[in-house]
Amino acid sequence: MSSEIDSSTLLSRASQLIDLARKAGADAADAVVVRSRSQSVSVRLGKVEGTESSENDDFSLRVFIGKRVASVSANPGFDLQALAERAVAMAKVSPEDPFACLADEASLSRSYPDLQLLDTTEVSSEMLREAALAAEAAALAVNGVTNSSGAGASAGMGGLVLATSHGFEGSYMASRFGHSVSVISGEGTGMERDYDFDSRLYYAELDDPSEIGRRAGERVIKRVNPRQVPTGKGVTVIFDPRVARGFVGHIAGAINGASVARKSSFLRDRMGQQVLKSGLSITDDPLIVRGPSSRPFDGEGVSGERLVMIEDGVLKHWFLSTSTARELGLETNGRGVRGGSAVSPSSTNLALEPGDISPEGLIRSVGSGFYVTELIGHGVNMITGEYSRGATGFWIENGELTFPVSEVTIASNLKEMFMRLTPANDIDRKFGVAAPTFAIEGMTLAGR
Numbered sequence: 279m280s281s282e283i284d285s286s287t288l289l290s291r292a293s294q295l296i297d298l299a300r301k302a303g304a305d306a307a308d309a310v311v312v313r314s315r316s317q318s319v320s321v322r323l324g325k326v327e328g329t330e331s332s333e334n335d336d337f338s339l340r341v342f343i344g345k346r347v348a349s350v351s352a353n354p355g356f357d358l359q360a361l362a363e364r365a366v367a368m369a370k371v372s373p374e375d376p377f378a379c380l381a382d383e384a385s386l387s388r389s390y391p392d393l394q395l396l397d398t399t400e401v402s403s404e405m406l407r408e409a410a411l412a413a414e415a416a417a418l419a420v421n422g423v424t425n426s427s428g429a430g431a432s433a434g435m436g437g438l439v440l441a442t443s444h445g446f447e448g449s450y451m452a453s454r455f456g457h458s459v460s461v462i463s464g465e466g467t468g469m470e471r472d473y474d475f476d477s478r479l480y481y482a483e484l485d486d487p488s489e490i491g492r493r494a495g496e497r498v499i500k501r502v503n504p505r506q507v508p509t510g511k512g513v514t515v516i517f518d519p520r521v522a523r524g525f526v527g528h529i530a531g532a533i534n535g536a537s538v539a540r541k542s543s544f545l546r547d548r549m550g551q552q553v554l555k556s557g558l559s560i561t562d563d564p565l566i567v568r569g570p571s572s573r574p575f576d577g578e579g580v581s582g583e584r585l586v587m588i589e590d591g592v593l594k595h596w597f598l599s600t601s602t603a604r605e606l607g608l609e610t611n612g613r614g615v616r617g618g619s620a621v622s623p624s625s626t627n628l629a630l631e632p633g634d635i636s637p638e639g640l641i642r643s644v645g646s647g648f649y650v651t652e653l654i655g656h657g658v659n660m661i662t663g664e665y666s667r668g669a670t671g672f673w674i675e676n677g678e679l680t681f682p683v684s685e686v687t688i689a690s691n692l693k694e695m696f697m698r699l700t701p702a703n704d705i706d707r708k709f710g711v712a713a714p715t716f717a718i719e720g721m722t723l724a725g726r
Contacts, residue, residue, distance in 0.1 A: 298362035316434030390574035395452035420495025427460035446579035472498035504684035564626035571710030582612025642677035
């Protein structure tokens with residue numbers, strides 16, 4: 279394990295690569311190694327269906343000559359000098375990009391905290407197999423569960439090694455463990471499917487696989503014999519936390535600086551204006567100890583800080599990398615992410631901060647409405663904000679969940695949805711995007 283975690287050799291090769299690029303004619307350069315180690319086991323009906331294991335150290339070199347930039351990638355074992363020379367040759371014939379650059383030297387992180395992102399627990403394939411089997415067995419033991427779609431368990435780690443020509447050198451690793459199961463209830467055309475899972479940085483903090491299986495089984499039997507409901511307008515829709523997290527992802531996309539620069543966000547002209555209901559806030563914090571999406575520095579060597587992206591309903595920040603920030607006339611806030619050889623802005627530990635009411639209280643306050651547990655399709659237009667998605671869940675009557683509902687569509691516009699959102703207090707911060715249960719008033723529901 280120690281040889282896998284030690285990044286000193288990779289950091290040395292990255293630094294050599296930069297030196298060779300400078301000698302070949304680059305004005306500036308950075309080299310990054312994206313590390314990954316993973317193993318997983320999948321089972322179905324008590325038998326192992328697959329066992330996978332992978333190890334990768336993917337190198338990328340980015341070179342700048344004036345306003346021209348080029349990037350090349352390679353696997354371990356490549357010829358350093360040949361790669362550096364190829365990158366420089368490509369940059370010389372590349373079109374100019376007025377915004378591509380390294381992060382300003384003054385913004386580079388010179389020291390960064392230990393965020394305790396790495397659990398070195400050794401997890402064997404046998405341990406993964408036993409966990410997957412236990413999750414599936416517990417789900418199948420729930421009365422009414424008729425079949426399994428499979429269960430899985432995984433363990434792995436990933437990280438970043440980064441060196442730049444203006445003095446930054448750094449690396450970090452983070453672990454990730456997971457259990458999941460998906461099962462079926464009903465027969466024939468009346469079959470329903472549901473699932474449950476858990477994912478953590480530390481193995482000992484994972485939910486027990488039998489508990490995950492039990493939850494999946496109990497979820498799926500509640501979905502048997504769903505009904506349609508009449509089409510209506512002005513319906514209050516409550517989003518279960520599992521779908522609420524995806525909805526917050528739409529907010530993150532709308533305030534991503536790259537989308538703003540491309541003019542593909544419906545919030546592109548709303549900086550400093552109210553975009554959520556008063557009292558609501560969206561936070562993003564890369565420096566949470568043991569945070570699921572924490573990082574001591576970003577893909578350019580810049581340390582971010584906790585930001586209230588939307589405060590009391592008012593939009594305060596975009597997610598910014600250096601090049602995106604320059605295009606918008608701003609400065610990076612340490613949200614650059616390496617995707618191969620490219621850098622683009624992204625959120626870290628993002629959260630829609632909770633309200634004061636319990637989810638049960640929120641459901642009671644609705645009286646009559648629709649509680650969504652799963653969304654289908656991709657009917658979201660981030661340019662206009664138009665929102666239309668297939669949904670399943672439960673009908674709310676007299677403040678209680680009653681019968682299961684399927685084959686309906688919910689629709690509105692994200693601008694209006696943001697302003698009608700009321701969060702509960704049940705946020706779970708173990709995910710990179712965290713959101714409580716919340717209600718949105720005034721949606722259109724298309725049913726029978």
